[in-house]
Structures are given as C-alpha cells and as structure tokens.
Amino acid sequence: MNAPLAERIRPKTLEDYISQQHLVGKTGVLTAQIKQGTIPSLILWGPPGTGKTTLANIIANKSDRPFYTLSAINSGVKDIREVIDKAKKGEGLFTTKNPILFIDEIHRFSKSQQDSLLAAVEKGWITLIGATTENPSFEVIAALLSRCQVYVLKPFDKKDLETLLKRALEKDEYLSKKKIKLLETDALLRLSGGDARKLLNIFELVVQSETSDRITITNDMVMAKVQQKTVRYDKAGEQHYDIVSAFIKSIRGSDPNAAVYWLARMIEGGEDVKFIARRMLILASEDIGNANPTALVIANNTFQAVSAIGFPESRIILSQCAIYLAVSAKSNASYIAIDKALEMVKKTGDLEVPLSIRNAPTKLMKELGYGENYAYAHNYENNFVSHEFLPEEIKETTFYQPGNNPKEIAFRSFLKSLWNGKYTY
Secondary structure, eight states: OOSOHHHHTOOOSGGGOOSOHHHHSTTOTTHHHHHHTOOOOEEEEOOTTSSHHHHHHHHHHHHTOOEEEEETTTOOHHHHHHHHHHHHHTOGGGGTSOOEEEEETGGGSOHHHHHHHHHHHHHTSSEEEEEESSOHHHHSOHHHHTTSEEEEOOOOOHHHHHHHHHHHHHHOHHHHTSEEEEOOOHHHHHHHTTOHHHHHHHHHHHHHTOSSSEEEEOHHHHHHHHHHHOSOOOTTSHHHHHHHHHHHHHHHTTOHHHHHHHHHHHHHTTOOHHHHHHHHHHHIIIIIGGGOTHHHHHHHHHHHHHHHHOTTTHHHHHHHHHHHHHHSOOOOHHHHHHHHHHHHHHHHOSOOOOGGGSOOOSHHHHHTTTTTTOOOGGGSGGGOOOOOOSOGGGTTOOOOOOOSSHHHHHHHHHHHHHHTTSSOO
16 A cells, blocks of 8 residues: 555546546547547646546547647656657557657746647647646747647536545445545535545545544544644645735725735745746736736736746735835726626627728729728827717627726726717716
8 A cells, every 4th residue: 555545546447537528528528539548648737636647648648549648736847748759650559559658747947848749739749738837928938839739627516526525435436445424524615615635645644543443433532643743735725815805905995014924924835936926917907907007017027036036036026016016096997897808708709890991902802892982090189080980780799987086986987988988887
C-alpha cells in the first residue's frame, strides 16, 4: 500500500470517471472524440484535484496511442525534444499512431520551452495534452494556444465527492477490509475544497490514524485528526483559495487594512506574485471599472512590474496596488453589462447586422444596400447623430447602466443628453 489512495483508485475508463459531465458525459464535447480516438491537441484548465491527469490517461488508453508524461517542474527542452525525436523517427509503436505527450503544470514552462513544442504540434508529430491550474490566456504563449483546444474542468460538487468516498470504501483493497461507517461527511468535504485528491488524502489520513478496524467517521473526529497531523495546507489547496477570496473581498469592500493583511498572508505563504497581481487585474475591471479607469492601468502595470522583479521587492508594488484598488470608487456596471449582452446573444442567436452599419468593400455589396444611410458621426455637431446600431429585434435595449459614482454619474448625464430617452438610463 505504498501508493496514496488517490492513485490506487484512479479511474481507468470514462465509465468510472466522476464529474466533468460537460466534457465527458453522454453529450460532452470530448466524449465522441475520445471514443473515436480523434483527439486534438488540447489544454485542460481547472483547479487542483479535478481529474486533469486522470482524463489524459483515459484518453491515451482509449486511443491506444503511446503516452509520454512530462512535468513542467522537472523537465526541460531536452526532454521535450527526446519525445519529439522518437515520434518523428517512428520508433516502435510510433509507426502506427502519433504519441500523446502529456505535460503537467504546463503554465510553468518558459516561453522557450513552449516554443519547442510548436512545430511538433503543428505538424502532428505529437498530440499535446497540457494541464494547468492557471488561466492559459496568461500562461501559455499565443502561438501554442492557437494550436490547442482549451477545456475547463470544474471543482467537484458535493455529490461527486460523496460518490468518490463511497467508491474508495468499496474498491480500495485496504479500506474495503475495514468496517468504516461514514456517519458525517461535511468536514471532509469542506476541507477538500472541491479537490478530489485532497479529499482522498485527508480521508486516508483519518483512517490510518485509527488503530481499530471499526471506524465511524464524524465531523468532529475529522477536524481533530487533521489538526493533529497538519498545520496548514499548501498553496494549491483550500487555504490558497480562501485567502485570495478574503483578499479580493476586502478590496471590493474598500478595506485597505484587511487587503494588506491578506496580501501579507499570501506573501508569507510563498504565493506566486503573478497570481496575486492577476487577481487584482481582474478586480480592477470587474469591481472598479469605469468608476476609476486608471485602476486597470495601475493593476496592469503592477502585473508587468512584479513579473519582472519578483520577491522580495515586488511586495511593495503589490501593496501599493492593493491599497489603491481598495480606496478607489467601485462599480460593476461593465461586468453586469457584458453578462446581460451575453445572455441576450444566447437567447436571440445570430441576429442580422443592420444594413446601414455593414461593411461595403465591393460594388455588389453597395448595390445590395450595405452601408446605405449610415450617418458618419464626425460629420455632425458634437460628433454625434442618433442612429440605430442594434439589430431590429432588440433595438433600444439597455445593457449598460452607469454606476452611482462621480465618473459614471457624468457618463449617465452625457448619454441622456445624446440619446434623449431612447435608452433607459
């Protein structure tokens, strides 16, 4: 029983794979591709313990392809080239199918390391499956990202985690020999934070701390055992997400003191400076927006600066940015506006672009009415003329409601003066 519980009961087939039904359920976007063995190069993006490695293994087994695994923590360009060279030479099994190269934590690869994958992915020498806990848009170079499909894995919900515990009791050779009664599971689920691997690690820790084969699992028992054995969880676990949540909510709530405290907790815990800066960059738009557009500029400059500097000096820059964002006026109007617009698009589909604002690069398009009666705003007083820019079916729909702060109050007044009651500002 040297292998941890999570490894011992790792699913080997789609039928045994728990959760991620949007990807591998009956109508999942990957289901048919996996069954047919026509897998494209892809990036699996999701929190720790959501089944990224397991899914990569299942894909490889189902497609009956050679499977190579590299970790970005301890692999480099040389390791990548060795796999690619084998694929190009068609050694052994490579004569029939190109191999799958699975790279765990691909976001940790440098630009040059990611560059070394481009030709092999482009020419189909390998099928790349990358796993990342970080947003690929930030951490994977654009050239490689454009050659891969990105699929998002979600944290396990309560039902999934309980199913996992029951499976461990039934399937694991060690646990199945004991008489274990799951009387309460809330503490196990709460401590796991949706991370299946962490759930199984904690469960195994609790079981192994008991000398009897008759074990009744309760919330109090779990908390007592975990507190005895562990002081804190690593930055990939629950505390990581709890503390960054507290940090963001403190800034959103305009409390610079709490913001700096939670920032210090992350710094002391060795958190990645880019992770902290990225969260502030998102907040600057989501929670401040046009109430203070400079916030986004400062947050973006902070991200660039700490990426170049690193610890310990970057703590000062992060602190400056966190305090600025905390004391800034707040507005989520832009965030609400885009979500309303997306909801409308999903509900109404691909509505026709009004003819007057269509592009008309050819004579035929002009004859068909493209661009006809378009009023060029700069030809009118104050660079404005009333015109209909939305599709007919949703004309006069208001998506953006300016917030109640000085800048957006001015926006509202300006928009009212222009549109004269057309939109409900």
